[in-house]
Amino acid sequence: MQQLTDPFGRSINYLRLSVTDRCDLRCFYCMPEGFKDFEVPEHWLTPDEIERLVGVMADMGLSHVRITGGEPLVRKGIEDIVGRVASMPGIRDVSLSTNATRMNKMAETLRAAGANRINVSLDTLDPERFKSITKGKVDKVLDGLAAAKAAGFDPIKINAVVMKGLNEYDVEDLLDYCIDNGFTLRMIETMPMGETGRDAIDHYVSLQDVKKRLKAKYDLIPAVNSVTGAGPARYLQVAGTDTMVGFITPMSEHFCETCNRVRLGCDGTMYMCLGQEESFSFRPLLRKGIPDDELKEALMHAIALKPERHEFTEKPEKVIRFMSMTGG
Ligand code: SAM
Ligand code: SF4
Numbered sequence: 001m002q003q004l005t006d007p008f009g010r011s012i013n014y015l016r017l018s019v020t021d022r023c024d025l026r027c028f029y030c031m032p033e034g035f036k037d038f039e040v041p042e043h044w045l046t047p048d049e050i051e052r053l054v055g056v057m058a059d060m061g062l063s064h065v066r067i068t069g070g071e072p073l074v075r076k077g078i079e080d081i082v083g084r085v086a087s088m089p090g091i092r093d094v095s096l097s098t099n100a101t102r103m104n105k106m107a108e109t110l111r112a113a114g115a116n117r118i119n120v121s122l123d124t125l126d127p128e129r130f131k132s133i134t135k136g137k138v139d140k141v142l143d144g145l146a147a148a149k150a151a152g153f154d155p156i157k158i159n160a161v162v163m164k165g166l167n168e169y170d171v172e173d174l175l176d177y178c179i180d181n182g183f184t185l186r187m188i189e190t191m192p193m194g195e196t197g198r199d200a201i202d203h204y205v206s207l208q209d210v211k212k213r214l215k216a217k218y219d220l221i222p223a224v225n226s227v228t229g230a231g232p233a234r235y236l237q238v239a240g241t242d243t244m245v246g247f248i249t250p251m252s253e254h255f256c257e258t259c260n261r262v263r264l265g266c267d268g269t270m271y272m273c274l275g276q277e278e279s280f281s282f283r284p285l286l287r288k289g290i291p292d293d294e295l296k297e298a299l300m301h302a303i304a305l306k307p308e309r310h311e312f313t314e315k316p317e318k319v320i321r322f323m324s325m326t327g328g
Contacts, residue, residue, distance in 0.1 A: 086114025103144030163203035
């Protein structure tokens, strides 16, 4: 069987599948203010096209799919896409990255469709600061998280981009909230994705410093119960609780050598690396109806383009896409 292995010997078994580049929030580090240049619906891969491509990839060793965006819950019929991916032979794990604003209404349906786990973006619990970062209401997110917990998503991971002068000192409140709810907290360094991300880089905080601060307040021990999977976060555990604290440090300590993933934009463009330009467009091939063996060849060709590592630190100007386009 042909396997998806890149030129550096890394097996690609994880796909981040973006189902839309639209979003009901406007996190300043992700989407430029007033941005309207969204992909036209005719270019979105249809559920059938998604099912076909994921099916062929599953045949080549893909086992994990994370559905993301933009905000995946704003795509109409998202439960259908989740259901199709989750029932694909070979796919062992389907998760969602969401801002949770619509989870209150959709948690049960998505859980029933086969999504097991969610990652939710939440940078602060403070309503004013949440509004200034995202233009949205934090209560909706907290209601969504409560609904997701009730629906049985497990684990639930909170992703916080930590930014100097904005939410740097909200991390302790977020951690207490996670301890109370049995959630995992993961902190992310801002990345220079497109213009918006480069603005955010002015707020860059090294998570090594945040870790030192947290260690002074909490008893953080090496993680025993691993919620980690093959992802990029490095975890500590709050002693006496199930709560994990993860640090995702693409800038201060990159983790490219263990990268197992590619990203598919909602228009069918596959991006080989978050921080590099290499990509391959699958939409024309899918719409031409090429047979499976040719689609497999195209996938091998695409994976052969995967670069060894990102260059965020050396060349922050390099990536002109922003996160909502790539599928964060
Ligand atoms: N809308 C969903 C959400 O917010 O979780 C999924 C898509 S969002 C693009 C995925 C993740 O990318 C979020 O956790 C967000 O915080 C992160 N992100 C977006 N722009 C970023 C940047 N410039 N640097 C670091 N993380 C970023
Ligand atoms: Fe939307 Fe997620 Fe980007 Fe925020 S980070 S604007 S919630 S896609």
